[in-house]
Amino acid sequence: MVSLDLLLNALAAGLLLGGFYAAVSLGISMAFGLLDIVNIAHPVFVILGSYAAYIMNARFGFDPILTGVLFTPVFYVLGVVLYRIYYASFERKGAESLRGLVFFFGVLFIVEVSLLLAFGVDYRMVEARYIGESIHIGPVGLAYRLLVPFVVGVMLTGALYWFLARTFYGRAVQAVAQDAFALRLMGANPFKVKSIAFGLAIATAALAGALLIMIGPVEPALNREYIGRVFAVAVLGGMGSISGTLVAALLLGVAESLTATFSGPSWSVAVSFAVLLLALAVRPAGLFGR
Numbered sequence: 001m002v003s004l005d006l007l008l009n010a011l012a013a014g015l016l017l018g019g020f021y022a023a024v025s026l027g028i029s030m031a032f033g034l035l036d037i038v039n040i041a042h043p044v045f046v047i048l049g050s051y052a053a054y055i056m057n058a059r060f061g062f063d064p065i066l067t068g069v070l071f072t073p074v075f076y077v078l079g080v081v082l083y084r085i086y087y088a089s090f091e092r093k094g095a096e097s098l099r100g101l102v103f104f105f106g107v108l109f110i111v112e113v114s115l116l117l118a119f120g121v122d123y124r125m126v127e128a129r130y131i132g133e134s135i136h137i138g139p140v141g142l143a144y145r146l147l148v149p150f151v152v153g154v155m156l157t158g159a160l161y162w163f164l165a166r167t168f169y170g171r172a173v174q175a176v177a178q179d180a181f182a183l184r185l186m187g188a189n190p191f192k193v194k195s196i197a198f199g200l201a202i203a204t205a206a207l208a209g210a211l212l213i214m215i216g217p218v219e220p221a222l223n224r225e226y227i228g229r230v231f232a233v234a235v236l237g238g239m240g241s242i243s244g245t246l247v248a249a250l251l252l253g254v255a256e257s258l259t260a261t262f263s264g265p266s267w268s269v270a271v272s273f274a275v276l277l278l279a280l281a282v283r284p285a286g287l288f289g290r
Contacts, residue, residue, distance in 0.1 A: 005139040010261040011254060012140045018253025019150030020215060022157050022246045023208040024226060025233035027201035030160075032231070033240030035194055035201075036177050037086070038101050041108035043223035043230060045075065045202055048111060049209020050218040051119065057126040064126045065152060068210030072203045079202025080195045082107070087191065108223070115220035123217035131214060149211035154246070156207060160200070161242040173197040174240070225269065232276035238286030247287060251275075 024046055031039040052071045056062040062070075090100040134143040164170035172193045184190065212218060233252055237244030252275055260268040279286065 006261065008140050010257045012142060013146060014254030014257030015250055016142065016146035016150040016253070017257060018250035019153035019246075020146070020208075020211050020249075021153075021229060021233055021253050022249035023149065023153035023204065023211055025230045025237075025245050025249055026157060026160055026242070027204045027208075028230040028234045029237065029240060029242060029245045030173070030197055030201040030204075032234055033238075034173055034177055035197055037083075037198065039104050039198075039201070040101065040227060041104040041111065042201070042205060043226035044108045044111045045078075045205035046209045046212060046226065047115065047218060047220060047223045049075065049206040050213040051115060051124065051209070052206065053210040053213050054124045054126055054218075057128075063128055064210040064214050065148070065207075068207035071206040071210075075206040076199040076203035079199035082202065083195050083198035087194070112220050112223065119220065121219055121221075123219050124213070125217040126213050128214070145214050145216075149214055152207065152211055153249075156204060157242060157246045160204070163200075164242060169193060169196055177240075228276060229272040232272040232279070235284075236275055236279040236286055238289030241286065241288040244286055244288030 024043070027042045027045075028039065031037045031042065049068060049071065053062075053064040053067040056067040056070075057064055086100060086103060090103060130144040130148065132145070134141050135147075136142070162170075164174055168188075172188045173196070176188075176190050176193045176197070212222075229252065233245055233248045236251070237246070237248030252272060255275065256268040256271045259271050283289075
């Protein structure tokens with residue numbers, strides 16, 4: 001018989017994990033869902049954000065969340081530069097489909113190998129006073145190493161939703177993939193709009209990386225475990241839907257947590273791929289897709 005306390009704790013851990021998954025997947029939802037850019041390298045930028053948090057924590061004692069916020073502008077500039085290279089080399093020539101995918105795979109490989117050469121294969125972690133603590137609500141324990149990423153992930157999702165819904169450039173980002181010509185008639189430059197959007201997509205990786213290294217130790221090849229997860233969340237939530245990304249991330253987090261609790265952690269890795277295949281088969285437009 002399943003213990004009620006065990007079930008409640010698994011559900012709570014899954015919801016908290018889902019908030020973190022939302023933060024990791026927001027960049028893919030923007031790049032893939034709104035800009036039609038299959039940035040398969042996004043998870044490796046999350047790992048890069050984790051190592052930035054590790055360096056600042058180990059050398060200067062910075063809190064990982066503070067490091068994530070401080071490095072957000074740096075990652076934004078990195079994203080803008082990366083998109084300009086991608087645009088000049090592939091999108092402008094109409095070769096963004098297959099060659100663009102190979103380009104981002106090459107970026108993933110270069111960043112991962114660079115991290116391996118710089119830090120080796122050893123796992124790295126950060127220290128913060130609250131990481132090892134937890135609070136209890138009845139029989140349910142909430143670890144701060146999951147609770148803080150959940151709160152930050154939900155706040156980041158809300159901020160990005162507000163930007164897309166309430167600002168001129170946010171609405172332009174939503175329109176650019178649908179009708180670039182009409183966007184020009186509105187007085188907006190599609191290239192500039194896409195540069196801003198892709199920069200923001202990569203900027204979210206800085207904060208997501210800081211959250212990741214709070215949850216557990218990281219190593220350069222860990223990004224591969226998140227490729228399936230981020231695309232599963234983006235597709236299940238609905239292409240380009242920020243609110244859908246949060247809902248899908250929460251569902252995936254709960255599914256993984258229940259699977260890990262009752263079937264073993266080794267099975268939880270396959271959940272994201274199963275969710276992705278199921279979403280494509282049953283509802284390709286996603287939960288909140290048009």
